[in-house]
Amino acid sequence: MKSLLTNKWLKSFGITATLMVIICFMTGPSGSNTDPVAGFSGSLFNSAPFLGLFITRRWVVFLLFALIAFVVQQGWQAYGRQVKVRYAKVMATPRELKSKRPVRLGTYGALLLLALLLPHLVTDPFWQVAMVQQIAVYVLLALGLNVVVGFAGLLDLGFVAFYAIGAYATAWVVGSLPLPPLFGHALNNFWAIPIAILIAMAAGIILGTPTLRLRGDYLAIVTLGFGEIITLFANNLNGITGGPQGSRIIPHFHLSLGPLKYVWGNGPIPYYYLILGFLILFLVGFSFLEHSRVGRTWTAIREDEVAAESLGINPLKYKVMAFAIGAASAGFSGVMTASQQNFVFPTTFSLFFSINILVLVIFGGLGSIRGVVFGAIVVQTITMYLLHSPPSGYQPADLYMYIGAMLVGMMIFRPAGLLPATRRKREIVQLREEAQ
Amino acid sequence: MLKVENAIVRYGAIEALHAISFEVNQGEVVALLGANGAGKSTTLRMLSGLHSAWSGSVTFEGVDITNEKAHDMVSRGIGLVPEGRRIFPQMTVEENLEMGAFARSGSFHDEIEEQYAKFPILKERRKQLGANLSGGEQQMLAISRALMGKPRLLLLDEPSMGLAPMIIEQIFEIIGQIREAGTTVFVVEQNATQALQIADRGYVMENGKIVFSDSAKNLLVDPRVRAVYLGESA
Numbered sequence: 001m002k003s004l005l006t007n008k009w010l011k012s013f014g015i016t017a018t019l020m021v022i023i024c025f026m027t028g029p030s031g032s033n034t035d036p037v038a039g040f041s042g043s044l045f046n047s048a049p050f051l052g053l054f055i056t057r058r059w060v061v062f063l064l065f066a067l068i069a070f071v072v073q074q075g076w077q078a079y080g081r082q083v084k085v086r087y088a089k090v091m092a093t094p095r096e097l098k099s100k101r102p103v104r105l106g107t108y109g110a111l112l113l114l115a116l117l118l119p120h121l122v123t124d125p126f127w128q129v130a131m132v133q134q135i136a137v138y139v140l141l142a143l144g145l146n147v148v149v150g151f152a153g154l155l156d157l158g159f160v161a162f163y164a165i166g167a168y169a170t171a172w173v174v175g176s177l178p179l180p181p182l183f184g185h186a187l188n189n190f191w192a193i194p195i196a197i198l199i200a201m202a203a204g205i206i207l208g209t210p211t212l213r214l215r216g217d218y219l220a221i222v223t224l225g226f227g228e229i230i231t232l233f234a235n236n237l238n239g240i241t242g243g244p245q246g247s248r249i250i251p252h253f254h255l256s257l258g259p260l261k262y263v264w265g266n267g268p269i270p271y272y273y274l275i276l277g278f279l280i281l282f283l284v285g286f287s288f289l290e291h292s293r294v295g296r297t298w299t300a301i302r303e304d305e306v307a308a309e310s311l312g313i314n315p316l317k318y319k320v321m322a323f324a325i326g327a328a329s330a331g332f333s334g335v336m337t338a339s340q341q342n343f344v345f346p347t348t349f350s351l352f353f354s355i356n357i358l359v360l361v362i363f364g365g366l367g368s369i370r371g372v373v374f375g376a377i378v379v380q381t382i383t384m385y386l387l388h389s390p391p392s393g394y395q396p397a398d399l400y401m402y403i404g405a406m407l408v409g410m411m412i413f414r415p416a417g418l419l420p421a422t423r424r425k426r427e428i429v430q431l432r433e434e435a436q
Numbered sequence: 437m438l439k440v441e442n443a444i445v446r447y448g449a450i451e452a453l454h455a456i457s458f459e460v461n462q463g464e465v466v467a468l469l470g471a472n473g474a475g476k477s478t479t480l481r482m483l484s485g486l487h488s489a490w491s492g493s494v495t496f497e498g499v500d501i502t503n504e505k506a507h508d509m510v511s512r513g514i515g516l517v518p519e520g521r522r523i524f525p526q527m528t529v530e531e532n533l534e535m536g537a538f539a540r541s542g543s544f545h546d547e548i549e550e551q552y553a554k555f556p557i558l559k560e561r562r563k564q565l566g567a568n569l570s571g572g573e574q575q576m577l578a579i580s581r582a583l584m585g586k587p588r589l590l591l592l593d594e595p596s597m598g599l600a601p602m603i604i605e606q607i608f609e610i611i612g613q614i615r616e617a618g619t620t621v622f623v624v625e626q627n628a629t630q631a632l633q634i635a636d637r638g639y640v641m642e643n644g645k646i647v648f649s650d651s652a653k654n655l656l657v658d659p660r661v662r663a664v665y666l667g668e669s670a
Contacts, residue, residue: 300524300535307522310484312510312539312585423526426565 015412016070055392072413115276119269130384132268132340135377136275137333142360142376143282143369144329149358150367150421151295152322153302154212155220157354158227161207162200162327164234164349166334169196171247171344179240189253189339193332200331201324208323212316215305227354234346246345250338264339271340278336282329287369289325298322299423359403363410365417367424375418379403437462437620438483438589443492443502445482452478454644455492460589465611465621467631467652470641471665476624477519479641480593483622484516485509496589510539515587519594521578525567529558532566532577536584544584551580554613572603579610583619590614592623596630608634628665632656640664 047055122128141163148156171177173195175186182195211222234241242248253264253274264270289295300308301315309315338344364375386394386402410417416424438460445453453475460466470476481487483494485506494502496512504512524532533551537544552559555576561569569577575595582590592611596604604627612634615621625631632638635652642664655661 296531296535297538299527300538303524303526304522306486306518307524308535309486309506310510310516310518310522311535311581312507314505314507426526 012070012074016066112280119272126388127384128272129268130380130388132271132275133337134384135380136272136279137337138357138360138380139373139376140275140279140282140333140336141330141357142364142372143279143286144326144333145357146361146364146367146369146372147286147289147329148322148326149361150365150372151290151298151302152319153298154319154322155216156223156323156326157220157351157358158223158225158230159326159330159357160349160351160353161223161227161230162203162330163334163337163353164230164346165200165203165327166196166331167338167344167348168234168241168247168334169199169331170335170338171250174250176248176250176344177240178238178242189251189335190255192335192339196331196335197328200327200334204324204327205320208320209316212319212323224351224354227349227351231346231349234344234349241344241346244346246343247338250342250344252342253339268340271336275336278332282332283369283373290369294318294321359407363407363418365420365424368417368419368421371417371419371421378418379406382406437497438622439493439495440479440483441493441495443482443489443494445478445487446490447487451490452644453482453489456641456644456646457492458639458646458649460620460622462620463615463618464637465615465623465635467628467635467638468622468624468641469626469628469631469638469655469661469664471626474641474664475644476626476641477593478644480516480519480591480624483591484514484518510585510587513586513588515582515585515590517575517578517582517590517592517595520597521571521574523566523569523574523577523581525565527566528563529566529569529577530562532581533558533584536581539585547584547586551583554610555580571599572606575599575603575607576610579607579614583614587619589620589622592621592625594624594626596625596627604630628661629656 046058118131119128122131141159144162145156145159148154148159168177170189170192172179173182173187173192174189175181181187207223207226211219211226214222235244237243253271255262264274297308297313297318300311300313301318305315337348360376360379361372362375363379364373365371383399383403386399387396390396414420440459441457442455443453443457444451444455456475456479458466458468468476468479478487482489485501485504485508489502492502493500496514499512501509501512501514506516509516524535527535530548533548534544537547552562557573558577558580561573566574566577579590579592579595595607595611599607608630611621611623615634623631623635628638632652632655637649638652638655639646639649640655640661641647647664648660650658
């Protein structure tokens, strides 16, 4: 029996068959969240779309998908054999790594140039808005959640709370809430940045200090509850947040330094550059943090809390720090969203939002800054593509089904994420070697 | 140096340690012996601050540390080698040693070299991950990681656990060397014979109580030690 389970061909077949079931599910006449089993009920001779390219009988679609799945699966297996070689690269001495620095800097430079030119390359107005609202802001959020989940290893399911706090803090500072503005009169949006970050951090510390003594699942439940509490507050405190109607109009970012006047306006492009600028600051800051003493301490706590404690590390202090830093970046994203969209609505801040950000982090690679940025861009682009030009047969309600299938595929083929963190990659390599 | 008086430790309603008292003097190696479930590990958890005493007192170098938190113990001068070694698996040997110096400020590269001189095998393996070391190497790493904090008192929890007899001998030899270098050692051990060979004195525990104590020499031949391990009443 055991030899049957470990047989390579049977294993490949099993994985391919699993993928086929997922495909069958997804190519159904109208499989959707409301009627998920509809995918199974159609006859094999019903018609179904193949990747939106053409419509044909379902059995042809199955066959084509199974073929693709099998080829991809075999390809990954062949790739897996090279893991040992890459392992040697991971363990390269610092000098060898240093010699690759010019290549690395060149790549980053090219990517930055691409990011700067992007608004001129993408001219479709839908995509220009999506780039700001759905991609840039989500990258920021994913980076923040990565500090909490990836670096410190704390599962936070209520990350949206800090985003909401940032957005409402902005509305408060610029005088768009029923609540009188913070300093008696409305301030420029730029003031909202430090104030929202401070309020979000304070919320992180207030939530974290009593709850971060909990571990694993318990922490996840508490943060989940916190996210819900903030949303309910936003929805029900009519006198403070404006209740379900949301805030009044929030002005755009505007600058007036003597003769220099600039309003960020309605178009998404000025906001794109504003967010890009701050995003680079966050990226640089977080990479320093990762390799700093604090980053190493987070790794120690994540790997073995008791051992860390026995070496003089106060785990609570460093966990709260991770929480506060993550909250700061979410708070900042809140400022950007509130200013760009001009409104704050409580319904934006749902549990689904927190889960969505978590998916971006896991997809890109827990603890890997490059991975999280890349993963967020990929997943959000796919989401937006499906929204903008859906292939025939796709229904908006199916979105999470596809994302779920993508995550399942990820867990099978790249369990550490798209661009895994070095330390996590080592971990996977080790598990594979042990399994062999 | 270390003095425990009438310490009671409870896990909820269950009293795990019933008013135990003992002391460790400067420069000694003291062994705490006993069978499974006698309360040895609980005693060490209490000493290292992972679990606080419900009543009684723990004094270290004249300072009351009964309610001190685990992470403050290192700066007090107490180092812990936890049960099961607890190496950071995804950190290299060198990174593990660096974490050992966490509580201290300033440069620690001389200390790392010092540890490498003491454990040449660690120098050979310095770029390897903790998880890839053998059990004996991990134990050596755990000990030298604790020594990076420059403790005056080193607490060891079951250093022989899960190791081959030859490696156990080597580990106890190292413990002897640590004492020579001026660090006081308190070791909790099931392997009584090995522990008593390097210890000066020993305490024997049974059912959450210290039942008797003597010099290591006498305990080695004491039939009561055997009785405790075999579950006969002493």
